[in-house]
Amino acid sequence: MNTGKVTLVSAGPGDLDLLTFRAAKAIAAGDVLLIDDLVNDDIATLKAAHARVVRVGKRGGCKSTPQAFIQRLMRRYALQGKHVVRIKGGDALLFGRAGEEIADLRHAGIEVEIVNGISSGFAAAAGLGVSLTHRDHCQGVIFVTAHLRDGTEPDWATLAATGMTLAIYMGASRIDSISEALGKTLAAGTPAAVVQWAGTSREKRLVATLGDIAACAAAHDIASPAVILIGGAMGEAMEAVSARSEPAMRRLSA
Known part of the structure; x- marks a missing residue:
């Protein structure tokens, strides 16, 4: 089986109107969506019918999904040949731990695509x-x-x-x-x-x-x-x- 890929999608600050077209297309093309806590819940309505949604909440001062677990999920699904869409609030490259995720995925030989957004x-x-x-x-x-x-x-x-x-x-x-x-x-x-x-x-x-x-x-x-x-x-x-x-x-x- 061919290795899949991971797309880090920036969901913007909340309103779906502030998503980029590129972000919406990436979400619609994903097989697995890993969605952060502060992302608008309605974003899941943009997914393909077959796509699986996994909530991976991370928020300061609250119980959060461990970062290491999130990275294992991304690797696992991508190595199964799936297109993983990691959806982060705001812009993925600003205070979203994207650096850790990108390095981990590249080390595992997994392709990473980044979609910018509004912080x-x-x-x-x-x-x-x-x-x-x-x-x-x-x-x-x-x-x-x-x-x-x-x-x-x-x-x-x-x-x-x-x-x-x-x-x-x-x-x-x-x-x-x-x-x-x-x-x-x-x-x-x-x-x-x-x-x-x-x-x-x-x-x-x-x-x-x-x-x-x-x-x-x-x-x-x-x-x-x-x-x-x-x-x-x-x-x-x-x-x-x-x-x-x-x-x-x-x-x-x-």
């Missing part, structure tokens, strides 16, 4: 109506996870000193410590935002200052999954809220 950081910015790289405010954007593999946190002081927009993933549960750490380098009045469930019908948006963002997020029950955006470019969202004379908490409704 939640971009969906969050779109919901707020701001540019992450507004040239009046910054020269770039840094995508960073709130915690490293060993459980430690990034060097927030160094990141803050870059002057870039910071798009912080998986940081909702640590927003207090993150804002405090960034506040040692950045002014308390630095514009900030948090977007929960970005790019979905459940989206909640909040804009405030770095000094207030943690308290505002707690007051409005903003929790995971959420993206935290810090930097001058977020000032555009603050100005939009002020122009509409919204409450002092500066909460943007979905």
Whole structure:
């Protein structure tokens, strides 16, 4: 039997309208779909009639399917000659452990195809109506996870000193410590935002200052999954809220 292949499909932030055509075609062509926890459940409606669906949930702070088990599943099905479609939330190449999976599959002699998608950081910015790289405010954007593999946190002081927009993933549960750490380098009045469930019908948006963002997020029950955006470019969202004379908490409704 010929060896099959694995396609790493980026499911985007949630809304099926944000899937690429290439992603939809790959899902329809798959024999086995391995679907992550934060992926829209309706994505399975795009599969072929014969395709098998396996839920392999991975989500911070929750019971998750072990990464090693997911990789064994991919190898097993591909070596049976099947087309395995590994469906990941957001963009597969950003904080999705794609590097580990690609290396493991290549080591096993299995073909890997990658389909890009929209990351939640971009969906969050779109919901707020701001540019992450507004040239009046910054020269770039840094995508960073709130915690490293060993459980430690990034060097927030160094990141803050870059002057870039910071798009912080998986940081909702640590927003207090993150804002405090960034506040040692950045002014308390630095514009900030948090977007929960970005790019979905459940989206909640909040804009405030770095000094207030943690308290505002707690007051409005903003929790995971959420993206935290810090930097001058977020000032555009603050100005939009002020122009509409919204409450002092500066909460943007979905």
